[in-house]
Amino acid sequence: MELGVYNSEMRKRTNTIKDNGLKKLKAGEEILFSGYVYTARDQAHKKLVSSIKKSKKLPLDLNGQIIYYCGPTETPKGKVIGSCGPTTSGRMDAFVEPLLKSGVVAMIGKGTRSKKVRELIKKYKCVYFVAPSGCGALLAERVLSKELVCYKELGPEAVYKLKVTGFPLIVAIDSKGNNIYQHLQK
Amino acid sequence: MKNSLKCEIEPLVKEANFSLRRDVLRLLNKAFFVEKNKKAKKALSWILENADIAKRQDLAICQDTGLPIIFIEVGSNKSISCLCVKKIEQEISLAYRKNYLRPFSVSPICRKTPSYEGAITHVDFNPEKRGIRVTVFPKGFGSENKSQLKMFNPTVGLKEIEDFIVESVKRAGPESCPPFVVGVGIGGTSDHALLLAKKALLERVDLANKDGLLNGLEKRLLKKINALGVGPMGLGGKCTALAVKIKTAPTHIAGLPVAINISCHALRSATRELKSVIDEK
Known part of the structure; x- marks a missing residue:
């Protein structure tokens, strides 16, 4: 299954298809995603959520966006990006709600999520x-471009906008709350 | 001396980060052929393809290039100076930077200034070996975060220890990148048991333990762990761990430390005997 380009810039034109596209996905399904994702992990989450709580303007518009829990290596010469796999999602659990409130539509990472996050x-x-x-x-082979968005001082933990193609993903928790790790969680 | 040391250390850092260990690859291939669960098999095929791409393209197997741990083993015919150890650390740091690997440390409290400083070095003296061997072990933190230590009573039964180990692996879960290699350290002091558990991961994972008792224990634990159903990437199947490796040391009559250090499927390390190190006394 190929899930089309999904991002806020495209949102107006492709609203119906894309929204349905995401909501229709079922836990356990494997897709190849093409489109844009924003990397953010521990420190970027802390900064973003702190700004949201203080009602400060965010350095990026999260509405309609996908967050990828990832801190890539440095970019080797002649390459678009270095190694760029997912990091443990559970560490970001405490920051999820404010980001969803700001319009984030999907998260990419690895591992289980807390009960609270599953409900959110x-x-x-x-x-x-x-x-x-x-x-x-x-995964690096499937990244077409990488652009620094904000928090440069965080190095690998900065926020990057990645354009990806054929990015293999598994739906771990779908929009109805079904969870592929149910058997491993209390 | 500096140049020749550089020529020896840089390939070591590259090998450790770009090439999955042969013994690990062997077990991953075996797991792929044995696995019947479709999703788990797919996950294993991704893992094998990733190892292949990393090696061909000089890309890090995992973006988490670890907080590198450096083991320097000094044999009976050698000695090593402080300066030499510092130079080895420096060359490793330079090689990480030069090869676009991730800055591997930040200050622990303010979490700022990602840098290539702070690799952990252990120097050991081994009278049974000759020469100086350096090992670079990039240990990722997805699995390192799941390390466990329990100080058991000396009268504890083996069953309780086994339960603790299996439970710790279960708790590591899908986020620590199974299939794991489970390092176990039994004995010594608390700190020593943890170090033993880490060193256990540097043993050949495709070979049986030479100690009959430990070999039996490793096999039994592996069977129990693989019955957990976590599987590659947590997608189920038979292979939650590739191997369990145990190291022991004499301990105090009042206690029994048991430590667990889990490695993700990307168990990476590289070792070589240094030719260029000379004692500078």
């Missing part, structure tokens, strides 16, 4: 994907 995903009708974990070289 259902409430906001978004999707949590897992990407092949520990496969950063394979």
